[in-house]
Amino acid sequence: MHSLPVFLRLQGRAVILTGEGEAAAAKRRLLERAGARIVGEEAEAALAIVADGDEAVAARLRARGILVNATDRADLCDFTLPAIVDRDPVLIAIGTGGASAGLAKALRQRIEAMLPARLGALAAALYRARDAIRARWPDAGARRRAIDAGLGAGGVLDPLREDAADAVPSWLAGEEAGLDGGRxxxxxxxxxxxxxxxxxxxxxxxxxDRIYHRGDVPRAILDRARADAARVVADHKPDRPGAGLSLWLEMAERG
Structure with a gap:
């Protein structure tokens, strides 16, 4: 992973913007949407966008300890600006580390077409229901499994369903089948x-919830699992894998 993706809260905070033309105007619109206070090069700020990619300006700002994005100059960038799918409060950012803005844009357009306009409403409904969710499933493991089942493909709260936000009350009132039996x-x-x-x-x-695997399963494969999933090296499938979903991973034999 070449960069650490983060979401910055810029409401009311100073961000330096330099350069002229359409590139600068586009960056200004983006910063204004995020609520940033746009200032000039001499102002105090933690972040700066050099919209014309001016190397000298970028160098001066970096010398002051300011994190810099320089348009079309990946070699001068401390951070890059992703293509954004906005379903407030859900934000999806697609970055290529400056390799290809066109590729990031193409992926954004594909994802835009997939996601319902009311995806943000689902996130807001789940936020409002957080106390009721904790009361319904006091155990953290059972709660996570219930949420996973509801949000899974074909589930009551499937994020790709346009009416998923409206289904939160009925999901809370329903019975969670087979969540604790383990599989x-x-x-x-x-x-x-x-x-x-x-x-x-x-x-x-x-x-x-947990990954049982032989010792020869590569770490690159295990890294695709949830970060909080337990990893257990084993010689064979477990007889009692535990509650929730467990996986048994092994490499296929090569002839």
Missing amino acids: LAAIRLASADPDELTLRAARLLGEA
Whole structure:
């Protein structure tokens, strides 16, 4: 991972913007949407955008300890500006580390077409229901599994459903079937390359509570699992994998 993605709260905070023309105007609009207070080069600020990619300006700002984005000059950038899918309060950022703004834009357009306009309303509804969710599922593990099931593909709260926000009350009132019984899914990996994971394998890695695996399963594959999922090296499938979803990973034998 070449960069650490972060979301900065800029409301009322100073950001330096230099340069003229359409590139500067576009950056100004973006900063204004985020609520930033736009200032000139001599002002005090933690961030700066050099919209014309001027190397000398970027060098002066960096010498002052200011983090700089220089348009079309990836070599001068301390941070890059992603393509953004805005479903407030849901934000999806697509970055390429400055390699190709066109690719980031193309991916944004694809994702825009996939996501319902009311996705933000679902996030807001879940936020308002957070106390009721804790009361419904006091145990943290059971609560996470209930949320995963509701938000999963085809679930009551499937984020790709336009009416998912309206379904939160009925989801809270319903019965969560099979969330605590535990299940084990086995994945035999044909390749050590995480980019060659099947859609099913990638989805299960993102959902699993714990990963049982042989010692030869590459770390690059394990890194595709949830960060908080337990990793357990084992010689064989567990007889009692535990509550929630567990995975058994092993490499396929090569003939």
